[in-house]
Amino acid sequence: MRTLKLNGHVGFDTLPDQLVNRAIGQGFVFNILCVGETGIGKSTLMETLFNRHFDFTKSPHDLSEVNLVSKTYDLAEANVRLKLSITETAGFGDQINKEASAKVVLEYIEEQFEKYLQEELKMYRTMDKFHDTRIHVCLYFIPPTGHGLKALDAVTMKKLDSRVNIIPVIAKSDTITKTELQVFKARLLQDIKANDIKIYQFPENDDNSAQANKACNALLPFAIVGSSDEEIRVNGKPTRVRQYPWGTVQVENESHSDFCKLREMLLRVNMEDLRERTHTMNYENYRKMRLTQMGFRDDENFSLKETYERRRELQKKELQQIEEDMRLMFITRVKEKEQALKQAEKELQDKYEKLKNKHMASKRSLEERRRILESDIEVFRKRQLTAEQGKAVKGKKK
Ligand code: GTP
Ligand code: MG
Numbered sequence: 001m002r003t004l005k006l007n008g009h010v011g012f013d014t015l016p017d018q019l020v021n022r023a024i025g026q027g028f029v030f031n032i033l034c035v036g037e038t039g040i041g042k043s044t045l046m047e048t049l050f051n052r053h054f055d056f057t058k059s060p061h062d063l064s065e066v067n068l069v070s071k072t073y074d075l076a077e078a079n080v081r082l083k084l085s086i087t088e089t090a091g092f093g094d095q096i097n098k099e100a101s102a103k104v105v106l107e108y109i110e111e112q113f114e115k116y117l118q119e120e121l122k123m124y125r126t127m128d129k130f131h132d133t134r135i136h137v138c139l140y141f142i143p144p145t146g147h148g149l150k151a152l153d154a155v156t157m158k159k160l161d162s163r164v165n166i167i168p169v170i171a172k173s174d175t176i177t178k179t180e181l182q183v184f185k186a187r188l189l190q191d192i193k194a195n196d197i198k199i200y201q202f203p204e205n206d207d208n209s210a211q212a213n214k215a216c217n218a219l220l221p222f223a224i225v226g227s228s229d230e231e232i233r234v235n236g237k238p239t240r241v242r243q244y245p246w247g248t249v250q251v252e253n254e255s256h257s258d259f260c261k262l263r264e265m266l267l268r269v270n271m272e273d274l275r276e277r278t279h280t281m282n283y284e285n286y287r288k289m290r291l292t293q294m295g296f297r298d299d300e301n302f303s304l305k306e307t308y309e310r311r312r313e314l315q316k317k318e319l320q321q322i323e324e325d326m327r328l329m330f331i332t333r334v335k336e337k338e339q340a341l342k343q344a345e346k347e348l349q350d351k352y353e354k355l356k357n358k359h360m361a362s363k364r365s366l367e368e369r370r371r372i373l374e375s376d377i378e379v380f381r382k383r384q385l386t387a388e389q390g391k392a393v394k395g396k397k398k
Contacts, residue, residue: 120287137200173224
C-alpha cells in the first residue's frame with residue numbers, strides 16, 4: 001500500500017485566521033453619534049478620543065431647529081482600516097420644544113436604518129460596497145449641573161433608547177467636585193431608572209472582558225474631561241491636559257476623570273459588541289417594524305407571492321380611497337367656491353340697489369330744488385316786469 005505524505009497543514013482550524021484576514025481586508029465601519037447641548041464639549045471629546053483634529057465648526061446658539069452634522073474619516077492603525085463617522089447635534093438644547101429636538105435625532109437614526117434596509121431589499125445588493133451609516137453608539141452628553149437629569153435629556157434619551165446604544169457621559173466633569181460627582185452620578189442613575197431609560201450595559205457574559213465590563217458598568221455615567229489643544233510632558237510622557245490658574249487636570253489620569261475607561265470600553269473592548277448589538281437588536285427591531293408596515297409577516301399560510309398580492313390589493317384600495325377622498329374634497333371645494341361667489345354676487349346686487357336708491361333720492365331732491373328755483377325765478381321775473389311797467393308809467397306822467 002502506498003502512503004501519501006501531506007505537503008502541508010490540512011484542517012479547518014485556520015478558519016478563524018481566514019475570518020480575521022477577510023475582516024482586515026474589508027476594513028471596519030464605526031459610527032458615533034454625539035448628542036448634547038451646544039458647546040458642551042462634543043467635538044473636543046472626539047478629538048481627544050482619536051487623538052487628532054476633526055474639522056467640526058462651532059454651532060451658534062440661535063438655530064431655529066436642531067441639525068445633525070456628519071463627517072466621515074478613513075483611519076488606519078497598524079494594518080486595520082477604520083471608516084469612522086462622527087455625527088454631532090448642532091443647536092441641541094437651544095429650542096423650547098423638547099419633543100421636537102428629540103424627534104430630529106430619532107429621525108436621523110431611523111433614516112440610516114432605512115437606507116440600510118432599502119439596500120437589503122434590493123434585488124441586486126452591494127452590501128460590501130454600501131457605506132453602512134447606522135449609528136453604533138450614541139454618546140449622550142449630560143451637563144455637569146450637580147442636580148438631576150434635565151427634562152430635555154430625559155425626553156431625548158427615552159425616545160432614542162430602543163433605537164441606539166446609549167452611553168451617558170457627564171461632560172466637563174472637571175467643573176464639579178469629587179464628592180458632588182458621586183452624588184450627581186447616583187442622582188442621574190436614579191433618574192434614568194425612574195424614567196425607564198435603557199442605557200447600554202457593557203456585556204458581562206464574555207470571560208475575557210467580564211470583569212472589566214462589570215467594573216465599568218458600575219462607573220456609568222462616565223465623568224469625562226476633554227482637551228484637544230493642550231499637551232504637556234508628565235514624567236517625560238506627552239499628556240493631554242486642561243490647565244487652570246490653580247492646577248492641571250490630566251485627561252488620562254484615572255483619578256481625574258473616567259476618560260480612559262470610556263476610551264477602553266468604546267474602542268478597545270466593546271466596539272464589536274456595539275456593532276453587533278446595533279445589527280442584531282436595534283436594526284432588527286426597526287426592520288421588523290418596517291416589514292410589518294409593508295405587510296410582510298412570517299406566516300406559513302402566506303407565501304411571499306400572496307403577501308405581495310395582498311399588499312398590492314391593499315395599496316390599490318388605499319389609492320382608491322385617496323382618489324375618492326380627493327374627489328369629495330374637490331366637490332366640497334367647488335360648492336364652497338360657488339357659495340362664496342353667490343354671496344359675493346348678492347352683496348354686489350345689494351350694493352347696487354343701495355347706490356341706485358341713493359342716486360334716485362338725490363335726483364328727486366335736486367329736481368325739487370330745481371322746481372323751487374324755477375318758481376323763484378318766475379316770481380322774480382314777474383316782479384321785475386311789474387317794476388319796469390311802474391317805471392314806464394311814471395315817465396309818461398312826467
Ligand atoms: P458645538 O459643536 O458648537 O455644539 O460645541 P461642542 O459640544 O462640540 O463643544 P466643543 O468641543 O467645541 O467645546 C466647547 C468649549 O468647551 C471649548 O472651549 C472647549 O475647550 C471646552 N471644553 C471641552 N471639553 C471640556 C471639558 O472637559 N472641560 C471643560 N472645562 N471645558 C471643556
Ligand atoms: Mg462641535
